[in-house]
Amino acid sequence: MMEALRKAIEEQGVGLEKSIVKVDSFLNHRIDVALSTEMGRALAAAFAEDHVELVLTAEASGIAVALTTAQALGNVPLVFAKKGDPLNVGPNVYTANVFSFTKQVMNTIRVDRSYLPEGTRVLIVDDFMANGEAVEGLRKLVMQAHCTLVGVGICVEKGFQPGGDRLRAAGIKYVPLAVVDAIEDGRIVLREM
Amino acid sequence: MMEALRKAIEEQGVGLEKSIVKVDSFLNHRIDVALSTEMGRALAAAFAEDHVELVLTAEASGIAVALTTAQALGNVPLVFAKKGDPLNVGPNVYTANVFSFTKQVMNTIRVDRSYLPEGTRVLIVDDFMANGEAVEGLRKLVMQAHCTLVGVGICVEKGFQPGGDRLRAAGIKYVPLAVVDAIEDGRIVLREM
Numbered sequence: 001m002m003e004a005l006r007k008a009i010e011e012q013g014v015g016l017e018k019s020i021v022k023v024d025s026f027l028n029h030r031i032d033v034a035l036s037t038e039m040g041r042a043l044a045a046a047f048a049e050d051h052v053e054l055v056l057t058a059e060a061s062g063i064a065v066a067l068t069t070a071q072a073l074g075n076v077p078l079v080f081a082k083k084g085d086p087l088n089v090g091p092n093v094y095t096a097n098v099f100s101f102t103k104q105v106m107n108t109i110r111v112d113r114s115y116l117p118e119g120t121r122v123l124i125v126d127d128f129m130a131n132g133e134a135v136e137g138l139r140k141l142v143m144q145a146h147c148t149l150v151g152v153g154i155c156v157e158k159g160f161q162p163g164g165d166r167l168r169a170a171g172i173k174y175v176p177l178a179v180v181d182a183i184e185d186g187r188i189v190l191r192e193m
Numbered sequence: 194m195m196e197a198l199r200k201a202i203e204e205q206g207v208g209l210e211k212s213i214v215k216v217d218s219f220l221n222h223r224i225d226v227a228l229s230t231e232m233g234r235a236l237a238a239a240f241a242e243d244h245v246e247l248v249l250t251a252e253a254s255g256i257a258v259a260l261t262t263a264q265a266l267g268n269v270p271l272v273f274a275k276k277g278d279p280l281n282v283g284p285n286v287y288t289a290n291v292f293s294f295t296k297q298v299m300n301t302i303r304v305d306r307s308y309l310p311e312g313t314r315v316l317i318v319d320d321f322m323a324n325g326e327a328v329e330g331l332r333k334l335v336m337q338a339h340c341t342l343v344g345v346g347i348c349v350e351k352g353f354q355p356g357g358d359r360l361r362a363a364g365i366k367y368v369p370l371a372v373v374d375a376i377e378d379g380r381i382v383l384r385e386m
Contacts, residue, residue, distance in 0.1 A: 024305060024308075025307075025308070029272065029273065029275065029304075029305060029308060030270055030271070030272045030305075030308040031260065031263075031270065031271040031272070031273070032270060033260065033263040033264055033268040033269065033270060033271055034268040036260065037264060037268070059252065059253035059254075060252035060253035060256060060273065060275075061252075063253060063256040063257055063260075064256055064257075064260050064271070067224065067226065067229065067256075067257050067260055067261070068260070070224075070226040071226055071230060075226040075227040075230070076226065077223055077224065077225065077226060078223070078224040078226055078257070079222065079223045079224070080222065080224070080253070082222065082253075084296065103277065111222075112217060112222055112223075114218075115217075115218070115222060115223040
């Protein structure tokens with residue numbers, strides 16, 4: 001595991017109840033920019049042999065690390081799937097439904113078809129893996145577009161929730177930079193890796 | 194104006210009706226990562242003497258250029274204001290209302306108080322300036338937090354809408370990297386600068 005990420009989780013992460021991992025102070029509200037850049041480099045290194053042509057994420061908190069990953073992959077384009085339904089986006093989109101456990105709502109994510117050309121080698125990147133709904137929605141967009149999914153890169157996985165194991169079981173190349181195995185009395189227990 | 198940005202707007206931007214500037218293909222849906230990095234450098238250079246301690250933006254599409262600006266300012270932290278009201282965020286927040294003309298809805302944006310410490314020198318960065326509602330909301334957060342606003346950096350201003358001129362009239366240091374003066378028969382007319 002990246003030492004800087006381990007240190008940030010141990011020093012700044014907050015475990016709440018049995019399942020909430022709060023890493024707002026460096027990952028998904030306030031962003032530690034040097035750490036974000038370093039995580040992007042680590043994810044790019046993990047997929048360096050996979051000929052990634054495009055990084056795909058979902059708004060909003062995945063955008064930072066998806067961007068630093070795309071930078072480290074030699075400035076491949078980054079596409080972020082949008083939520084909701086603004087007026088100035090046409091009907092020419094791929095869509096997927098994503099249930100947010102955090103917000104307890106169903107969102108529709110969408111990508112303009114022209115930004116996922118058929119055959120593109122796509123790396124999905126997100127900040128967090130819990131139940132895996134967001135990544136599952138992004139995978140559906142990749143499949144609809146007839147792109148090739150080369151893998152999934154994640155900053156922090158909650159190992160006690162099913163999203164990560166589902167990807168492993170599906171035989172997808174999956175790289176989490178850190179895995180939280182449990183929360184014990186407010187302490188975040190990280191997996192050795 | 195940044196030559197690379199001018200080129201991207203002229204070659205890829207689409208003008209619709211009298212006021213819609215569509216720059217989805219490189220700025221706010223698909224992101225041209227090299228251009229985003231270059232825009233961040235240009236904004237950082239414009240505020241190099243202003244002792245920026247923190248970059249503030251609003252989710253979602255401002256995050257990319259806010260991050261590259263923070264990188265170019267020597268990895269100062271980036272904070273993005275969140276929309277809506279998820280379950281795992283406490284009441285300890287600053288909030289402001291933002292009307293989205295694009296989506297025709299009122300959003301509440303918020304920042305955790307601990308991420309805007311009193312006295313911090315804040316640079317607001319966003320991808321787009323039109324009516325200026327988003328930046329106005331971010332300014333309110335900065336004021337509530339008793340931080341110092343050093344300025345506002347923007348990728349693309351729609352010069353025929355009031356947001357940019359309102360900042361200029363208020364005497365705030367304001368740097369747009371490109372200004373669209375009009376849309377004429379689908380062609381985007383850029384201001385010489």
